[in-house]
Amino acid sequence: MRALLLFGLLMAACTDKSAAPQGTQDLSVPPDMAMDCVSNPVTSVELLNACTTADSVDKMPFYPTRAPNGQLPPLP
Amino acid sequence: MLKPFLGLLALAGVAAAQVCPATPVSCTDASIVNPVYVLSGDTQVPVLHRVGKLLRAQPSPTTIVYIPNGSCTNLTNLYTNKFTAGTGGGPYYIPADPTFDVTQKTACPCTLATAIVPDVANSIVFPDAKSCPTTPVRPGTIGQFQGPVQAMVFAVPYDAITHAGSSQQAITAEEAYLVLGIGPTDAAVPPWSDPAFIFGRPASKGTQVSIGENIGVPAAKWRLLADAQHTIDQSSDLAAALAALANDPSAEKALGILGAEIYDKAANRSKMHALAFRAYQQKRAYWPDRTSTSFEKQNVRDGHYALWSYVQYLAPVDGSGVPTKPGVKLLIAAMLGEATGLVAAASLPADSLDGVVKSGLVPNCAMKVQRSSEGGPLSKYDDPAPCGCYYDATVAAPGCTACDIATPCASGVCRRGFCEVR
Numbered sequence A: 001m002r003a004l005l006l007f008g009l010l011m012a013a014c015t016d017k018s019a020a021p022q023g024t025q026d027l028s029v030p031p032d033m034a035m036d037c038v039s040n041p042v043t044s045v046e047l048l049n050a051c052t053t054a055d056s057v058d059k060m061p062f063y064p065t066r067a068p069n070g071q072l073p074p075l076p
Numbered sequence B: 001m002l003k004p005f006l007g008l009l010a011l012a013g014v015a016a017a018q019v020c021p022a023t024p025v026s027c028t029d030a031s032i033v034n035p036v037y038v039l040s041g042d043t044q045v046p047v048l049h050r051v052g053k054l055l056r057a058q059p060s061p062t063t064i065v066y067i068p069n070g071s072c073t074n075l076t077n078l079y080t081n082k083f084t085a086g087t088g089g090g091p092y093y094i095p096a097d098p099t100f101d102v103t104q105k106t107a108c109p110c111t112l113a114t115a116i117v118p119d120v121a122n123s124i125v126f127p128d129a130k131s132c133p134t135t136p137v138r139p140g141t142i143g144q145f146q147g148p149v150q151a152m153v154f155a156v157p158y159d160a161i162t163h164a165g166s167s168q169q170a171i172t173a174e175e176a177y178l179v180l181g182i183g184p185t186d187a188a189v190p191p192w193s194d195p196a197f198i199f200g201r202p203a204s205k206g207t208q209v210s211i212g213e214n215i216g217v218p219a220a221k222w223r224l225l226a227d228a229q230h231t232i233d234q235s236s237d238l239a240a241a242l243a244a245l246a247n248d249p250s251a252e253k254a255l256g257i258l259g260a261e262i263y264d265k266a267a268n269r270s271k272m273h274a275l276a277f278r279a280y281q282q283k284r285a286y287w288p289d290r291t292s293t294s295f296e297k298q299n300v301r302d303g304h305y306a307l308w309s310y311v312q313y314l315a316p317v318d319g320s321g322v323p324t325k326p327g328v329k330l331l332i333a334a335m336l337g338e339a340t341g342l343v344a345a346a347s348l349p350a351d352s353l354d355g356v357v358k359s360g361l362v363p364n365c366a367m368k369v370q371r372s373s374e375g376g377p378l379s380k381y382d383d384p385a386p387c388g389c390y391y392d393a394t395v396a397a398p399g400c401t402a403c404d405i406a407t408p409c410a411s412g413v414c415r416r417g418f419c420e421v422r
Helices: A002-014 A044-048 B002-018 B042-056 B071-079 B173-182 B206-215 B235-243 B298-302 B326-336 B352-358 B388-394
Strands: B035-041 B063-069 B108-111 B120-123 B142-157 B170-172 B256-259 B272-274 B276-278 B308-316 B413-415 B418-420
Touching: B035 B042, B035 B071, B035 B326, B042 B063, B042 B235, B042 B326, B042 B352, B063 B071, B071 B120, B071 B206, B071 B308, B120 B326, B142 B206, B142 B235, B142 B326, B170 B173, B173 B206, B206 B256, B206 B308, B235 B256, B235 B272, B308 B326, B326 B352, B352 B388, B388 B418
Parallel strands: B035 B063, B035 B120, B170 B276
Antiparallel strands: B120 B308, B142 B256, B142 B272, B142 B308, B413 B418
């Protein structure tokens, strides 16, 4: 089941018209690949994810080897 | 094939030089009428050229004399009354010659024969300890005026003619954090893992400060090679470094940062492309503009693109918070495109906002979101006198209706020749 989920997620990522993710998906972090958008944005996060006609690119945000448990390493 | 091109370049150089005296004059020379001494971010030089040319052409001329430098350095120098040449050269002044080409890298040089006190500084980041931690506290006699919006981009080399160059289309905040905060080699985020091809700016530069706040890596902590070829002082030189790699086999490895108005120059867009940016907690990556090739900054204006800040103007003020020097009031009003109580409306060039827009900046009246700190959260913004349609028309974006006295708007209000929502 877990392998099926991983396969599905990778396939979703590969449907993007632009560059594919460079790293492996970190399954410990919920994949932020939902295609829904916010219709009536108010908060900052909602504004970032508001519905739009603008072109966009899907790109996976995490590099698991550098972000264990979904956390980026502290700056040196 | 190359010789005619070089010949044209030489002719252009001669034409540019002719508007300036063969021997630079003093910055206090009588020919520099009503000077306003500006400490300017180098990304703001294009708009100073455009608006400065308008102010110089007024019946009562004002002359912009500027030194290009980093935002944080500008603040320090203003607070300490220092007007001396920076690493970007200067001072330069806007000549009276109407043939002055505003797209030149610099205006006419002048010399500092005597000490000059700066009248005003601009900064493309919020002038606070978060953005500029080594800058002194702003004196109470210095006022702050929020100007237009400036976007910033991550850019990669790409030749629009040959289609050679980087294939990268987007960068996430997490990737940028790793590459620039952990370092290209240690982070090993492909294809940006070779520090020899990562280009940034000194920590005092607003572009790096602002992007740094958005990705969570303060400007002083960027892991760049420390030499002048990678920590590049002037944005135009960084653009040149990227452009030079457009047809290079290593183009894929390259990554740099620019102010959007520098990137938007035709010569730069032909040799590089901006990356769509995905902010933290954002689901997709967006360009500053609606598409990778348009110019209307739709995503900056509506909140889909997070890499932007305001151009702040700082100047000595009186007890009422009004700039003490008339020329400074005029400059700030011109950058805002409205008199705003600072000057008589009749003294303002009618097309000053055109100069702001055509320089790649976004007037506040065209914005639909706002923020109150560098890289801070966005919230909705409704300008009391919106100019979104005027802005779109100025950058040739479709969708707005023209209007005038004879052709009123079916709804909304006719402002600057276009129907706005109110």
